[in-house]
Amino acid sequence: MTQNFATLAEIPTCPRNAEGNPRVFVSASGAYVTDDAGKRWIDFDNTRGSVLLGHGDPEVAEAVGRAATGALGTATGWSPLLDTVTSRLLELCGGEVVGLFRTGTSAVRAAVLAVREAVGAPLVLSSGYHGYDPMWYPAKAPFEPNADGIVDFFFDLDVLAGLLRDGRERVAAVVVSPDHMHLSPRWYERARALLAEAAVPLIVDEVKVGLRYGPGLSTAGLLDADVWVTAKGVANGFPTAAVGGSRTLLKPLREVSYTSFFEPTVLAAAERTLARVATGEPQRTVRETGDLFVEHARSALAAASLPLEVAGNGTFFQFVPATREVKKAFYKATEEEGLLFYRNDNQAVSAAFGPDVLDDARARFSRVCDRLAPFAAAGPVGEEARYQAAWSVMDGLREAERDARETREWVDRFLDD
Numbered sequence: 001m002t003q004n005f006a007t008l009a010e011i012p013t014c015p016r017n018a019e020g021n022p023r024v025f026v027s028a029s030g031a032y033v034t035d036d037a038g039k040r041w042i043d044f045d046n047t048r049g050s051v052l053l054g055h056g057d058p059e060v061a062e063a064v065g066r067a068a069t070g071a072l073g074t075a076t077g078w079s080p081l082l083d084t085v086t087s088r089l090l091e092l093c094g095g096e097v098v099g100l101f102r103t104g105t106s107a108v109r110a111a112v113l114a115v116r117e118a119v120g121a122p123l124v125l126s127s128g129y130h131g132y133d134p135m136w137y138p139a140k141a142p143f144e145p146n147a148d149g150i151v152d153f154f155f156d157l158d159v160l161a162g163l164l165r166d167g168r169e170r171v172a173a174v175v176v177s178p179d180h181m182h183l184s185p186r187w188y189e190r191a192r193a194l195l196a197e198a199a200v201p202l203i204v205d206e207v208k209v210g211l212r213y214g215p216g217l218s219t220a221g222l223l224d225a226d227v228w229v230t231a232k233g234v235a236n237g238f239p240t241a242a243v244g245g246s247r248t249l250l251k252p253l254r255e256v257s258y259t260s261f262f263e264p265t266v267l268a269a270a271e272r273t274l275a276r277v278a279t280g281e282p283q284r285t286v287r288e289t290g291d292l293f294v295e296h297a298r299s300a301l302a303a304a305s306l307p308l309e310v311a312g313n314g315t316f317f318q319f320v321p322a323t324r325e326v327k328k329a330f331y332k333a334t335e336e337e338g339l340l341f342y343r344n345d346n347q348a349v350s351a352a353f354g355p356d357v358l359d360d361a362r363a364r365f366s367r368v369c370d371r372l373a374p375f376a377a378a379g380p381v382g383e384e385a386r387y388q389a390a391w392s393v394m395d396g397l398r399e400a401e402r403d404a405r406e407t408r409e410w411v412d413r414f415l416d417d
Ligand SMILES: Cc1ncc(COP(=O)(O)O)c(C=O)c1O
Pocket: 048, 102, 103, 104, 105, 106, 108, 128, 129, 130, 131, 132, 177, 205, 206, 207, 208, 231
């Protein structure tokens, strides 16, 4: 099969082989995807964590199929599906109003620009990945505003406290992408206190984590968000993102419209996915099955004395290899065994991981450990490897004791990489 690299302007994120060429998949069902050579992989990438129910989920497929025939409305105008989707989102995530977008990037951008306009101050303090938009490009120097007035504090709460102390009146909002693998509830407790003291609006970018840890925002009870954004948990991989929260702060969203707004197949996918997500059932299955896999992975790695840790839990987890060599050998071995992991990033099982899939995944992972025998006792996993893993998944610093000099050194190091 030929791949036309010459005409595609983008280099999209997707599973690739050792040469960096995209892998080609010809079908997907439940927890498995099949490539163009007929190899069946167990999918832990799941569209970067947005396929929560499993590939080709029958209920979603049936609704999308019906919508495609025109039976559920038309992209020409308003449909009952739209009202159901917006009210479900508000029930699950809270807020007075909700806006719909196609991608997490466009939704976060719109939310941040809306809040900045509503507040009328120039700077936004940010931590975490918020999409590919140039507005998130790094500043010339760390902890300074970039060309779009974004100041990254890289999840360091001492840096955030300093920025709020020295320039509060110029700050319109703080935007954070929560992580639950490298930040503990203590981090959120302190962040919440700092934001309350400064009385600055908070936007939580829950594009990735929202609705996946449970039927609502993952930071409900941890942070007091004024505006939220969620996407990956909304429509089982169909292109939907949502912004919700304060009517006053989101007033500038009234200007937003686009031609495909009412597209019924996407709304049907969101409607069916949200109905399931609202029960908490798929998230429970994901957590329980994921936990069993993680437990197996940790004990298989330990039994083989391999220098790799597993951060997180069954909802989202990440491999933390001790060195670059271990990392390279690990992903090579997993690929040979047909485990499709999201390289360097978070792994996400879907609710389609039944007991048979779990057995299959465990057996494949044990064989991965056998293949890595030459790396036995090559450890241990050190602080640098843990910082590196956290940076790969959250574009910032893991929660750990450190002083201002160390913070700057870690940031300089990873920005240079
Ligand atoms: C926290 C967060 N925000 C924003 C985005 C961008 O979303 P999208 O890729 O749908 O544009 C992502 C994507 O991974 C994300 O994880």
